Amino acid sequence: MTGKSGGAAVRVKDVSKTFTTPTGQTHAVDSVSFDIAAGSFVSIIGPSGCGKTTVARMIGDLLPPTSGEILIDGESPSMARAGRKFGFVFQRPTLVEWRSVLRNVTLPLDVLGWSKQDKEDRGRELLKLVGLEDFADHRPDQISGGMQQRVAIARALSYDPGVLIMDEPFGALDMITRDRMGFELLRIWAESGKTILFVTHSIEEAVLLSDHVLSMSPRPTSLQKSVLIDLERPRTVQHRTDSRFIAATQELREMLEPHA
Incomplete structure (x- = not known):
């Protein structure tokens, strides 16, 4: 993936996660690999319960991977956390x-x-x-x-921090507020120059905000495809009627709908 600044701010290589429960083992993430370029805005989408949040939490040092490697600015998540190289925004603000x-x-x-x-x-x-x-x-x-x-x-x-990890941060908001917050986030991103990894359930939100969208499979989740969003910036409401926006949302929907 290319980004505004070039280079990989986040590297995920062959990462898997298996949870051990009283009833046995649950294989949640299966050999996921991707790079996120410095300065870019990348979204992760996928079916409900597929493991999107698990991937974000492993990158954010909230869960250890069972296997594979995660690097943030060339360091492990624990070292990157100690060096304050990323921030994490949860589904609810928890103020x-x-x-x-x-x-x-x-x-x-x-x-x-x-x-x-x-x-x-x-x-x-x-x-x-x-x-x-x-x-x-x-x-x-x-x-x-x-x-x-x-x-x-x-x-x-x-x-x-250089990297901002956001786990469905607008999921609890009504649609009007959610739309407004999306454009506010784009303004903040443009002014701050951060790298953003954004987890969302909304295909339209992912396409409107992102440089790339990572489409994940059902559990155990794996990367189906990284879709380049070929829309100029700054993004506006009018982009929703752009043929490129419509084509990208349709491509992602066709990948996800069989598993809805």
Whole structure:
């Protein structure tokens, strides 16, 4: 895969995952390999329960692979985590309810021992990036779900990782908010220059946002195909009627529908 900056920010090579349960073993991921170029936006789609999240969690050092190799900027996930080379955005924002929006964003910097002024400056810089500079003193329960997820994105960017792993971050939002958040994410990505790995159930969302879409098979999941999205940037709502958008969504749908 090619990207804006070239080189592989993430490399997944022959990765498999088997879970041991009280009833036996479940083979969830079967010999998956792909590269994600630095600066690119890559989505993973596949049938429900196929193992998309398992792949993302292995890259994010939340699960160990049973076999194979994962490298982030040339390092293992555990080393990359220690070096703060990636951030992880979950399906729900998981904000601390008694902390302000600003103090939720700077929470990782508390752990890293940043000074009060440096935390304040970095937090406000990120709130401006995600369009929430006027809500710094609000609590999470005083802002909308979409705004909460923007806070979670800002928090993941707080220590300036090169890679952002996003596991269905808009799945709990209504369709109007989800659409708006997609374009907000593209703006943040363009301004920050990060590499993004984005897990989603939505074919249309994946095509509209991505440089490449990785189509995964049913469990045990394997990579069916990497589809190049040949649409110029910046992406707009009008791209949904572009023949290239329609062709890409149809190609991906035909791969996935037999297993729906």
